[in-house]
Amino acid sequence: MRINLKATFNSGARGRWIVLAAMLAAGAWLARADDAAIRYEASHESMGTVFTVAVYGRDQAFLSEVVNEVFEEIDRLDEQMSNYKPESELSVINREAAQHEMIVEPRLFGLIQFSLRASQESGGAFDITVGPLMKRWGFFRGQGRLPSPAEISQVLNAVGYQHVYLVPERRGLRFDVSGVEIDLGGIAKGYAVDQAVEILRSNGIMGALVSSGTSSIYALGSPPGERGWKVTVRDPFEAGKAADVFRLQNFALSTSGNYEKSFKIGSKTYCHIMDPHTGWPVENMLSTVVVAPTGTESEALTKIFFVGGVEKSRPYLASHPNALAVFYQPGERPQTFKRTVLRSKSFQLPSDSLAEFEK
Amino acid sequence: MQKEQDVTRREFLKTAAAVAAATTLPSAGAPAILSAQSLSNPVRYGVIGTGTEGCTLLRFLTTIPEGRCIATCDIYPPNLKKGVETIGTNPETYEDYRKMLERKDLDAVLIATPLNLHAQMVLDALSAGKQVFVEKTMYFKEEEGDQIRKASAEHPKQVLQVGLQRRSSLLYQVGMEMIRKGALGKIMFVRAQWHRNNNWRRPVPDPKYERLINWRMYKEYSGGLLAELASHQVDVANWAIGSEPVSVVATGGIDYWKDGRETCDNVQAIYEYPGGQKLLWSSILYNAHLEFDEQIMGDRGTLIITLGKGMYYREAVAKVSSSNSKENWWAGATVTSLAPQEGIPIFPERGANGEIGFVDREVRYAKRWLASMGIYSYEEPHDPWWTEMYNFMLSVRDGKPVIAPLEIGVADARGVIYGNRAVETGQKVFWPKAQPLKET
Ligand SMILES: NC(=O)c1ccc[n+]([C@@H]2O[C@H](COP(=O)([O-])OP(=O)(O)OC[C@H]3O[C@@H](n4cnc5c(N)ncnc54)[C@H](O)[C@@H]3O)[C@@H](O)[C@H]2O)c1
Numbered sequence: 001m002r003i004n005l006k007a008t009f010n011s012g013a014r015g016r017w018i019v020l021a022a023m024l025a026a027g028a029w030l031a032r033a034d035d036a037a038i039r040y041e042a043s044h045e046s047m048g049t050v051f052t053v054a055v056y057g058r059d060q061a062f063l064s065e066v067v068n069e070v071f072e073e074i075d076r077l078d079e080q081m082s083n084y085k086p087e088s089e090l091s092v093i094n095r096e097a098a099q100h101e102m103i104v105e106p107r108l109f110g111l112i113q114f115s116l117r118a119s120q121e122s123g124g125a126f127d128i129t130v131g132p133l134m135k136r137w138g139f140f141r142g143q144g145r146l147p148s149p150a151e152i153s154q155v156l157n158a159v160g161y162q163h164v165y166l167v168p169e170r171r172g173l174r175f176d177v178s179g180v181e182i183d184l185g186g187i188a189k190g191y192a193v194d195q196a197v198e199i200l201r202s203n204g205i206m207g208a209l210v211s212s213g214t215s216s217i218y219a220l221g222s223p224p225g226e227r228g229w230k231v232t233v234r235d236p237f238e239a240g241k242a243a244d245v246f247r248l249q250n251f252a253l254s255t256s257g258n259y260e261k262s263f264k265i266g267s268k269t270y271c272h273i274m275d276p277h278t279g280w281p282v283e284n285m286l287s288t289v290v291v292a293p294t295g296t297e298s299e300a301l302t303k304i305f306f307v308g309g310v311e312k313s314r315p316y317l318a319s320h321p322n323a324l325a326v327f328y329q330p331g332e333r334p335q336t337f338k339r340t341v342l343r344s345k346s347f348q349l350p351s352d353s354l355a356e357f358e359k
Numbered sequence: 360m361q362k363e364q365d366v367t368r369r370e371f372l373k374t375a376a377a378v379a380a381a382t383t384l385p386s387a388g389a390p391a392i393l394s395a396q397s398l399s400n401p402v403r404y405g406v407i408g409t410g411t412e413g414c415t416l417l418r419f420l421t422t423i424p425e426g427r428c429i430a431t432c433d434i435y436p437p438n439l440k441k442g443v444e445t446i447g448t449n450p451e452t453y454e455d456y457r458k459m460l461e462r463k464d465l466d467a468v469l470i471a472t473p474l475n476l477h478a479q480m481v482l483d484a485l486s487a488g489k490q491v492f493v494e495k496t497m498y499f500k501e502e503e504g505d506q507i508r509k510a511s512a513e514h515p516k517q518v519l520q521v522g523l524q525r526r527s528s529l530l531y532q533v534g535m536e537m538i539r540k541g542a543l544g545k546i547m548f549v550r551a552q553w554h555r556n557n558n559w560r561r562p563v564p565d566p567k568y569e570r571l572i573n574w575r576m577y578k579e580y581s582g583g584l585l586a587e588l589a590s591h592q593v594d595v596a597n598w599a600i601g602s603e604p605v606s607v608v609a610t611g612g613i614d615y616w617k618d619g620r621e622t623c624d625n626v627q628a629i630y631e632y633p634g635g636q637k638l639l640w641s642s643i644l645y646n647a648h649l650e651f652d653e654q655i656m657g658d659r660g661t662l663i664i665t666l667g668k669g670m671y672y673r674e675a676v677a678k679v680s681s682s683n684s685k686e687n688w689w690a691g692a693t694v695t696s697l698a699p700q701e702g703i704p705i706f707p708e709r710g711a712n713g714e715i716g717f718v719d720r721e722v723r724y725a726k727r728w729l730a731s732m733g734i735y736s737y738e739e740p741h742d743p744w745w746t747e748m749y750n751f752m753l754s755v756r757d758g759k760p761v762i763a764p765l766e767i768g769v770a771d772a773r774g775v776i777y778g779n780r781a782v783e784t785g786q787k788v789f790w791p792k793a794q795p796l797k798e799t
Binding site for chain 2: 038039040041042043044045054060064067209211217223226229230231232233234246253254255289
């Protein structure tokens with residue numbers, strides 16, 4: 001059975017399909033690629049992850065050129081937005097913006113602006129200035145450590161999106177205290193996926209999937225003769241086990257999970273997603289999945305919901321359209337989870353968007 | 360997605376193991392323990408030139424009972440003595456190799472003299488009815504190639520083997536099998552270097568021996584770095600690409616060790632092959648950081664290989680398939696890193712009968728993993744030098760195929776000779792006619 005998301009959704013029911021589609025007229029929403037199409041898939045390492053693009057089309061040489069262009073663009077974004085590379089534009093901003101105002105390249109400015117808005121709207125659950133905190137917890141060196149409360153409160157002085165001031169007329173940016181660092185690691189991969197999709201679309205690609213490894217996936221059109229791209233979400237406890245299956249067309253899906261990076265001290269496991277308010281890793285959430293129209297949005301939302309939890313996310317979804325969220329929380333017995341599905345109140349989407357979810 | 364990558368990687372390891380298992384390799388031979396007992400009908404051989412390399416060969420020959428050293432020859436008494444001591448079989452000694460060749464009871468000779476002497480000694484040995492092993496580089500002057508070919512054709516029953524011991528290395532054979540099976544894709548580039556940081560001289564007790572001992576420094580006897588070092592690596596490139604080159608450009612000079620030597624202390628050469636493949640070769644005597652290895656590059660992978668060590672690196676390549684493949688993507692699967700960055704060690708191993716049991720396979724994976732982390736290092740079952748000598752004895756005694764036969768030696772020598780011509784003339788040198796190499 002399928003349920004249109006616009007209809008009432010009963011999260012307690014079993015074996016349901018949730019269909020998020022503006023129009024269900026037979027086949028109208030399926031962008032069909034030619035049956036004679038070939039499939040071309042390539043991977044590329046960038047931004048500390050592996051991007052994979054699968055495209056359908058007729059001409060292998062053309063497809064490979066387009067995909068190479070995508071990878072080159074992703075590398076350009078990495079050069080610009082990495083804070084591991086001392087010469088990236090972002091690193092320069094982090095070094096200098098406390099001393100004087102910086103003029104920022106338009107796309108980077110746009111992404112920072114989007115991020116700050118997401119911070120405001122989420123009451124700071126999503127925050128691009130959380131980097132120094134992550135460093136204290138040792139996540140950048142790959143070795144977790146437990147910082148002292150004094151250390152945390154000292155670092156928190158320079159953590160907070162309120163410390164970043166923007167002057168949109170001239171794309172100006174300034175920090176109001178020193179020690180502030182912008183880290184786009186929680187959103188840049190989703191943004192890169194969107195830029196990749198832009199390039200694919202502008203080259204007339206009708207069916208493609210772009211994945212940024214662990215974080216975000218965008219499904220452009222559908223594989224030939226199929227209804228959306230099948231995307232399986234892993235079980236929070238076991239990588240090879242499926243928790244849920246989605247079918248997506250012209251939708252992005254992002255995940256955040258404590259399985260990505262975590263460490264154990266004593267019997268306690270700390271995950272890599274920080275609550276910017278407390279300075280402590282988020283507890284009581286295993287993973288969240290968000291389906292939204294762009295990778296930038298879904299990637300930001302997945303963190304917002306992970307940090308905010310189910311209850312705080314309800315009002316956000318009530319006031320923001322076009323998103324579906326699945327929360328996976330620890331179940332009553334060990335190694336089990338309970339699942340909560342929330343969706344936006346309203347959907348304003350093009351007719352060819354499709355997100356089906358089978359649980 | 361990650362699952363898929365993992366599978367591919369695992370599949371690859373399986374393939375590499377299977378490749379190692381499936382190669383048709385010459386028998387690795389009897390264990391060294393047998394050496395004490397002598398076989399009833401050993402090959403009776405003599406060695407001409409018992410200097411550095413002659414004694415290396417003799418050392419390995421002490422553990423090969425299929426042959427017995429009955430004669431050695433050298434014009435430098437200390438080396439003659441050293442040779443006799445090394446083999447320990449009380450061989451008869453000669454100063455004039457021609458006298459040695461007159462011996463009717465001598466089946467085979469091994470030639471390890473300075474390069475300028477190789478061709479004449481090969482010709483004399485063949486016409487004296489002897490089976491011949493000659494050190495690389497096979498010959499010194501262009502015209503000697505045809506002379507040796509002619510002599511060899513006139514004595515078809517006599518073995519002629521060249522001392523390119525990489526051909527005898529199980530590790531290299533596994534590497535070449537990987538190439539043949541497509542693990543590297545289309546081979547388009549080989550980069551090789553032999554870098555040292557010393558003057559490449561040998562100590563001379565009395566100045567009158569300078570030219571005899573340091574023959575490598577003088578053009579009258581030596582082809583310099585190309586003959587002594589590139590010869591091994593040009594042969595590897597020829598082997599990997601399956602052809603000899605069609606042209607070479609090169610430069611070099613005596614720019615650092617200006618001590619009266621005549622051969623270059625640095626050479627850089629680019630060889631081009633019939634399919635546009637290139638070998639970029641360099642040798643310097645004033646920095647040893649890179650040491651020596653061969654980096655064989657195809658559009659699907661890279662093999663970095665030298666004696667005792669081989670690493671395989673996969674390229675991140677696109678997959679092309681028909682459109683009816685089923686899509687199933689995984690979200691949130693953790694991707695650590697792409698395979699190509701991690702090199703995979705290749706192993707000079709194969710299972711008995713080509714079949715590997717479960718435990719063997721697991722042990723092999725574990726070893727690979729440990730080796731990739733530098734914790735474990737592996738060894739060939741035999742030193743390639745040993746295998747080379749053993750193979751020579753079996754070729755002589757039982758007619759086993761010769762590992763590095765005439766044409767491989769000729770192709771190699773041409774690479775050296777034309778490379779040197781390119782250095783000397785500053786001109787691009789073209790091969791008279793490129794010849795496809797026969798697989799061995
Ligand atoms: N396969 C390898 O890895 C390898 C390694 C080293 C040398 N080699 C080759 O071995 C050959 C010898 O090189 P080496 O380094 O041992 O040089 P070397 O100078 O140490 O030895 C050459 C020996 O030949 C002797 N000799 C010279 N003229 C002679 C003659 N007319 N009759 C008999 N003996 C004579 C010399 O006295 C000397 O003892 C060269 O062709 C070299 O390229 C091969």
